[in-house]
Amino acid sequence: MKRYKDLAPSLRTIMTPGPVEADPRVLRAMATPVLGQFDPEFTDIMNETMDMIRETFKTANHNAFPVDGTSRSGLEAALVSLIEPDDKVLVPIYGRFGHLLVEIAERCGAQVATMEQEWGKVFDPEQVIDRIKREKPAIVAMVHGETSTGRMQPLAEIGHACRDLDVLFVVDAVATIGGTDVRTDEWMIDAAIGGTQKCLSVPAGMAPLTFNERAEAKIRARKSIERGLRDPNAPAAAFGRVIRSNYLDLGQLQDYWSPSRLNHHTEATSMLYALREGLRIVLEEGLEERFARHKKHEEALVAGIEAMGLSLFGDPGCKLPVVTCVTIPDGISGDSVIRMLLREFSVEIASSFGPLKGQIWRIGSMGYSCSQRNVLHVLSALEAVLIRHKAAIVPGRAVQAALDIYLKGNDAYE
Numbered sequence: 544m545k546r547y548k549d550l551a552p553s554l555r556t557i558m559t560p561g562p563v564e565a566d567p568r569v570l571r572a573m574a575t576p577v578l579g580q581f582d583p584e585f586t587d588i589m590n591e592t593m594d595m596i597r598e599t600f601k602t603a604n605h606n607a608f609p610v611d612g613t614s615r616s617g618l619e620a621a622l623v624s625l626i627e628p629d630d631k632v633l634v635p636i637y638g639r640f641g642h643l644l645v646e647i648a649e650r651c652g653a654q655v656a657t658m659e660q661e662w663g664k665v666f667d668p669e670q671v672i673d674r675i676k677r678e679k680p681a682i683v684a685m686v687h688g689e690t691s692t693g694r695m696q697p698l699a700e701i702g703h704a705c706r707d708l709d710v711l712f713v714v715d716a717v718a719t720i721g722g723t724d725v726r727t728d729e730w731m732i733d734a735a736i737g738g739t740q741k742c743l744s745v746p747a748g749m750a751p752l753t754f755n756e757r758a759e760a761k762i763r764a765r766k767s768i769e770r771g772l773r774d775p776n777a778p779a780a781a782f783g784r785v786i787r788s789n790y791l792d793l794g795q796l797q798d799y800w801s802p803s804r805l806n807h808h809t810e811a812t813s814m815l816y817a818l819r820e821g822l823r824i825v826l827e828e829g830l831e832e833r834f835a836r837h838k839k840h841e842e843a844l845v846a847g848i849e850a851m852g853l854s855l856f857g858d859p860g861c862k863l864p865v866v867t868c869v870t871i872p873d874g875i876s877g878d879s880v881i882r883m884l885l886r887e888f889s890v891e892i893a894s895s896f897g898p899l900k901g902q903i904w905r906i907g908s909m910g911y912s913c914s915q916r917n918v919l920h921v922l923s924a925l926e927a928v929l930i931r932h933k934a935a936i937v938p939g940r941a942v943q944a945a946l947d948i949y950l951k952g953n954d955a956y957e
């Protein structure tokens with residue numbers, strides 16, 4: 544008497560900017576037994592995960608832990624905990640996720656100032672620094688890797704300027720963490736937020752983040768204490784300053800992740816197993832080796848796309864290595880190509896939003912999905928599908944161009 548079929552998801556080749564294929568080791572970790580959240584075995588797992596987050600973000604911050612929820616929860620936790628009503632926040636926008644930072648900052652009661660760059664480009668850091676000097680914001684919030692346009696913003700100079708000018712620098716590193724270099728301390732980022740379902744190849748559901756003592760000082764000053772847990776007479780923070788979220792209060796979360804383990808939420812234990820395993824895989828591979836792997840497969844993918852006669856979208860000088868944006872040829876329905884790739888080849892690539900809707904395809908090469916097997920599969924499938932759509936492409940070259948890169952110096956097949 545079975546009303547619903549067994550769950551049997553298809554095995555896809557996922558070449559989108561997230562979610563990407565989860566590493567099988569991560570899926571196995573998720574299937575291991577649940578522990579109580581104050582079990583010493585589990586708190587050891589929490590501590591190890593914090594260490595691995597520090598290593599992955601290249602930071603010595605003691606605050607480094609995941610927020611439960613998708614990456615957006617980490618962004619919202621950082622902003623709601625750092626922005627006091629009427630704080631001025633500057634958001635330089637060069638794609639969709641810049642607009643998300645604006646939307647969250649506005650809901651936190653900030654006076655938001657924005658500057659916009661055409662989609663497909665990034666900012667000249669000097670331009671942003673000039674604006675910071677004029678605007679004198681309390682916080683600058685910015686995206687590192689913009690998956691909507693496939694661009695990556697250089698952050699070091701902006702970070703240094705923020706430090707000199709005593710501005711807090713908050714960075715969305717959701718798409719870049721674990722796929723390309725994120726130097727939290729060296730670039731003077733005060734709060735950096737990562738994501739799991741992109742280059743870490745862990746399912747969506749957690750947002751690892753880190754923040755330094757500058758950010759912590761502001762959070763501490765605003766912190767409220769759940770009175771049932773601590774001193775019943777402890778004063779609440781002045782109402783105007785209090786962090787307007789309980790779930791995303793980084794002060795309370797910091798206490799939960801500290802040795803005092805002050806109770807907050809029930810930790811998402813199986814997700815933490817997943818994140819721990821995902822980070823362990825990243826560090827086993829080695830950060831620099833992992834970045835080099837992402838660069839190599841990007842090179843092969845780009846060579847294949849260009850050999851097909853397709854053109855890449857955006858300024859090549861600031862390309863995000865883990866996302867490749869391809870201009871949809873005239874007269875071709877981008878959605879029809881995406882549909883056929885999925886139905887006939889079990890390959891998923893992404894469409895786009897806003898001003899780029901219908902203009903480009905976005906191909907991710909992130910984490911476990913970033914492999915020779917997947918690059919060759921997406922190129923061969925895309926070529927076949929485009930031929931089927933009567934696109935004017937150069938047939939027979941794409942896979943060969945990628946193989947030229949993979950087999951460089953290897954004459955085993957000659």
Ligand SMILES: *Cc1c(COP(=O)(O)O)cnc(C)c1O
Nearest residue numbers: 613614615640688690715717718
């Ligand atoms: C995917 C993404 C997000 C949002 O992540 P969710 O996990 O969907 O909440 C935010 N910023 C960037 C740059 C992203 O690529």
